[in-house]
Amino acid sequence: MKYPRLLLRLLLLSLPAVLVLAAADDLPAHLPGCPSTCGNVDIPYPFGIGDQCAIHSGFNITCAPVNGTERPYKGAFEVTKISVPDAKAWMKMGISWRCYGQTDTRNMREYSLWQNFTNTHFRFSQDDNKIFVIGCNTTGYMTTLSYVLGCYSTCSREPPTNGSCSGAGCCKVDLPKDQVYLRAFFNEYYNTSTGCSYIIVMEEKEFSYSTTYSYSTNFWNAYKGQVPVVMDWIIRRRTCEASKKNTSSYACVSNNSECVDASDTNGRAAYRCKCQDGYQGNPYIKGGCTDIDECLHQDTTDSCAHRGGTCLNTQGNFPCLCPQGKQMINDKCISNQKSSSWVMPVVGASVGLVVLVVTITCAYLIQERRKLQHIKQRYFQQHGGMLLFEEIKSHQGIAFKIFSEAELQEATDKFNERGVLGHGGHGTVYKGLLAGNVEVAVKRCMSIDEQHKKEFGKEMLILSQINHKNIVKLFGCCLEVEVPMLVYEFIPNGTLFQLIHGNHGRQISLATRMQIAHQSAEALAYLHSWASPPILHGDVKSSNILIDRDYTAKVSDFGASILAPTDESQFVTIVQGTCGYLDPEYMQTCQLTNKSDVYSFGVVLLELLTRKKPFNLDGPEHEKSLALRFISVTKEDKLEEILDDQIMNDENMEVLEEVAELAKQCLEMSGVNRPSMREVSKRLHRLRKEMQHPWAQQNPEEMQHPIHRRILHRPTI
Structure with a gap:
């Protein structure tokens, strides 16, 4: 079978490119003079072992001998695989565990860990990983920078089965997107397992549950104390558009490569590189993206042969060429007759084909519009x-x-x-x-x-x-x-969180803070006591309290709340809320109550008193939780150490101590010991009146309240 001269010229002209690509196939995936492997793991650029071998310090890999075998490490984590096309790295990470004695459940040992990739180029892959909690009657959860994620596994409702992780002996939770910080916790009051319990973040496809895991150390032994975790990575923190302007640091250096915009955990711009469609290889090395020879694949050659042609590889693509005397018509190689007798039928068929295509397209669009309308109608009815x-x-x-x-x-x-x-x-x-x-x-x-x-x-x-x-x-x-x-x-002036934690140095008087606290309590008391049926907010926090132009507080985001439960159907297996505000009793029982809102409001009161955030990852261990630190200083009678300097003076101390006492009652571990939001609102209202008219005659009934007695009998200094 002979090709026309034009085809032969095309083949001759493409020969140098083919030779160049053949040479490009041999290009290394690492920099010259740098190790390409550590043990049996490939280390492709932009990663590197040793000085000047990685694109920057964020991708340095340490190759260390372990038991006579070299293994790659990124920080403290062993790296088992790196994929440049997928921008993923597989690492081994530790297991959080708690084990009880076989005869005495008081004989308990545990080890809880956290992984922190803040300010690195890595984050936990949302698509590949899950959080698993293993054990009988085990509540486990992990905190991220913004979330608390956990679940409850039990062996009492239904017996566990091998391979299944559906709440019986094992439960799992999805990871939020772009997380760099995970810390594991066992619930102190709700674990009654007599064997071992585990909390892990792990690649989902590598996990398979065994019924022996909950009663022994078999899970630890099966994975030798470390589980595989998939990490996504970005190359630099800036947009593709901004990176291309700085040619000295732009990472996508290969021809036929392209930049892909991404984001880091703080929502800031970032990017990585990939080869264009039709190319494969390493986009971070010059000449690293090489053409994919589709004609080497049997499916491609069979497809061309079925159409009567021959596959010819070109840069980034491939055509199916017809033999001499034929041309591709309607995806088939058809004889090219010299007679003009074929012209009119072909023209007529082409016009008919165009009309048919237009008709089918219009019908398809009408059908899709009807389908979309039907879906919208179904959703409308489904949501009542x-x-x-x-x-x-x-x-x-x-x-x-x-x-x-x-x-x-x-x-x-x-x-x-x-x-x-x-x-x-x-x-x-x-x-x-x-x-x-x-x-x-x-x-x-x-x-x-x-x-x-x-x-x-x-x-x-x-x-x-x-x-x-x-x-x-x-x-x-x-x-x-x-x-x-x-x-x-729409409320224009932002949230209470922005008002008290923003870096603007704004002075906020005690009167303003008391107004915001009282009005917020009034709103929650209304939802709990006067709405019919009562409504539980479920996510009380300073960022859900909006501030109007005259500092009027408006509670928001109650559309995601629930109506007060009338039976045990509101029991949930996944605890949801915001780290620092979560009611510990809700975390134990998985049942939201009006006293859960009271606990969260107590944390808001602490924010107003201290101007500190409810959860501080950067602080010392004993200062991470604002609620725990507050309880600690009140026990030691050192309240002044935590109060905001802007409002702490001799005139305000009595009111501040009363508000602190109220916050302490809101933060009681047991919900029955906490006041109702109605009581909280009344007490804040009374304190505001006393601030405005300290000489006003007290209500005799209110004088019986313990707080009033403490004010009246306070010794003078």
């Missing part, structure tokens, strides 16, 4: 939209609207990232502008459980009727999407 719509019609005067997805897309400029007001554990909030220039906050929730799906319409109707000056008004919702969206009034 018809019930909510009928209820709104029957209740005159309810200012609540069911928005369409298109309305909220237009209001938020298609949920533009520039309009993001904040990120939370339940979703992202965007600023929006409705028709009539009405400013709103639109919350896109990340997920919703099955129980909430069934009750969503009814709960929205209840939440829409909440009318309190210190609660952010819920304007409406969108139900025609998989996870409903909520529309709130």
